[in-house]
Amino acid sequence: MGGNGGDVNFSPFLGDEMRVTVDLDYPSELQFLKVFFTLKLFTNIIEVFRTKKGYHLQAYGFPEMSEEELYEFRRVLEDDENRIFFDEKLHGKPEQVLFTRRHGRVRERLLWENIVALPWKSALPARKKKRQGKDKAN
Amino acid sequence: MRGLAEAPVIIVSMSEYMREVRAFRTFKERLRKLYRLWGHYASRWRWYRRREDYEALVRTIREIARVRREEREAREFFRRKVRKPYWRVQLMRSYEAKEKDRTPLFYAEYRVYVFTRSPEKYAIWSEKEMEYVAPKPELEEDLNELEYVISKEARRSHKRWAKSVRRLPPDFECVAVDESEVEWPLDEKRYYVRIIDEDGVEHVYEDDEIKAWLRAYRTEWIPRAVREGKIKYPERYVKAVRQTTLEEWAEMEEM
Numbered sequence: 001m002g003g004n005g006g007d008v009n010f011s012p013f014l015g016d017e018m019r020v021t022v023d024l025d026y027p028s029e030l031q032f033l034k035v036f037f038t039l040k041l042f043t044n045i046i047e048v049f050r051t052k053k054g055y056h057l058q059a060y061g062f063p064e065m066s067e068e069e070l071y072e073f074r075r076v077l078e079d080d081e082n083r084i085f086f087d088e089k090l091h092g093k094p095e096q097v098l099f100t101r102r103h104g105r106v107r108e109r110l111l112w113e114n115i116v117a118l119p120w121k122s123a124l125p126a127r128k129k130k131r132q133g134k135d136k137a138n
Numbered sequence: 139m140r141g142l143a144e145a146p147v148i149i150v151s152m153s154e155y156m157r158e159v160r161a162f163r164t165f166k167e168r169l170r171k172l173y174r175l176w177g178h179y180a181s182r183w184r185w186y187r188r189r190e191d192y193e194a195l196v197r198t199i200r201e202i203a204r205v206r207r208e209e210r211e212a213r214e215f216f217r218r219k220v221r222k223p224y225w226r227v228q229l230m231r232s233y234e235a236k237e238k239d240r241t242p243l244f245y246a247e248y249r250v251y252v253f254t255r256s257p258e259k260y261a262i263w264s265e266k267e268m269e270y271v272a273p274k275p276e277l278e279e280d281l282n283e284l285e286y287v288i289s290k291e292a293r294r295s296h297k298r299w300a301k302s303v304r305r306l307p308p309d310f311e312c313v314a315v316d317e318s319e320v321e322w323p324l325d326e327k328r329y330y331v332r333i334i335d336e337d338g339v340e341h342v343y344e345d346d347e348i349k350a351w352l353r354a355y356r357t358e359w360i361p362r363a364v365r366e367g368k369i370k371y372p373e374r375y376v377k378a379v380r381q382t383t384l385e386e387w388a389e390m391e392e393m
Contacts, residue, residue, distance in 0.1 A: 017316050017317075017318075018316060018318065019314075019315060019316045019319065044147070045147050045149070045220055046147070047147065047148070047149055058149075058313070060149070060220075060222070060314070060316070064318075090332075090342070092330055092342065092344040092345070093249060093330045093332075094226060094228055094249075094251050094311075094330075095319070096319075097228065097311055098311065098313065099230075099309040099310060099311045100269055100270065100271055100310055100311050100312055100313070101271060101272065101308075101309060101310040101311075102309050103306065103307040103309065104307035104308070105307075106264075106267055106269075106271050108267075109148075109267060109268055109269065
């Protein structure tokens with residue numbers, strides 16, 4: 001069921017392109033940038049959105065790969081495990097779903113400047129926490 | 139690294155892309171008129187040396203600069219846009235039981251999705267988010283009808299069921315997909331229902347089965363009800379069912 005509806009095909013690379021979507025929940029800044037630049041190695045067409053829990057990344061124009069390879073690739077990128085599970089096991093429903101409006105909340109589009117300018121959170125606290133209680137002098 | 143300095147893209151549909159292309163033609167038209175005025179006021183200023191002509195001339199030149207700047211900025215932003223031909227529009231509603239004491243918890247999800255070349259038929263574009271952010275009422279109505287028909291199939295009171303469940307906020311998706319992902323004919327709606335009942339058993343109903351129910355509802359149940367005199371105006375009945383949300387069903391009193 002090619003789905004072109006008998007019309008002219010837009011894409012000159014018909015059947016050679018794939019879409020990879022990644023849902024990162026509560027990632028570290030480093031993990032997010034790692035995934036972003038890994039996708040950037042393959043394609044320039046990437047959309048990034050900030051969600052309540054983390055980020056949505058949608059990348060277009062990947063070379064064609066089998067379903068297993070796609071799931072493996074998404075696992076390597078640390079995509080949401082439940083999402084991969086649903087895509088693998090449940091058939092008849094759409095795959096690689098990333099909701100634009102999830103629980104009534106619209107995600108926010110991130111542009112390139114925002115991605116590299118995101119504040120880096122250090123694991124170390126800015127200053128030593130003051131101890132409460134007996135030894136207040138410390 | 140490849141493309142490091144390039145701006146990120148914004149995926150748009152063909153129609154959205156062409157809408158913007160048409161908008162650029164208005165810049166050309168505005169500039170044509172302004173250049174004509176420039177010549178007009180310059181000529182007047184040259185021959186009559188009146189102050190108001192001079193002021194109008196300066197105003198026109200500034201306006202030309204403003205329009206050209208506006209066009210340059212719009213084109214710069216427009217260069218980020220990549221058009222994609224195939225889109226998937228999906229609306230999902232999910233429900234869970236109001237009583238949370240029982241385990242496993244009742245859970246139901248109803249989906250309608252469609253592959254299309256023109257997402258503006260099914261979704262509303264937001265200029266601020268640069269995305270399709272909300273479904274058109276048609277998809278909502280489809281799900282309203284589907285819920286009602288499933289209640290009919292299950293031989294239960296739809297009002298009572300509406301009172302017993304809690305509706306979670308709906309999820310909506312409108313995304314560009316690759317041609318390989320287009321599994322069904324374009325502009326043909328597909329349905330998917332997954333229900334986990336109180337015993338923890340999962341029921342999945344796919345498109346063919348659901349469409350058979352909808353067909354039976356339209357071609358068998360409604361004509362029979364008309365014959366029996368339960369329904370007087372079938373078209374109005376169908377329309378009312380489509381437009382009544384579950385909250386409105388829950389507010390109705392039991393007959």
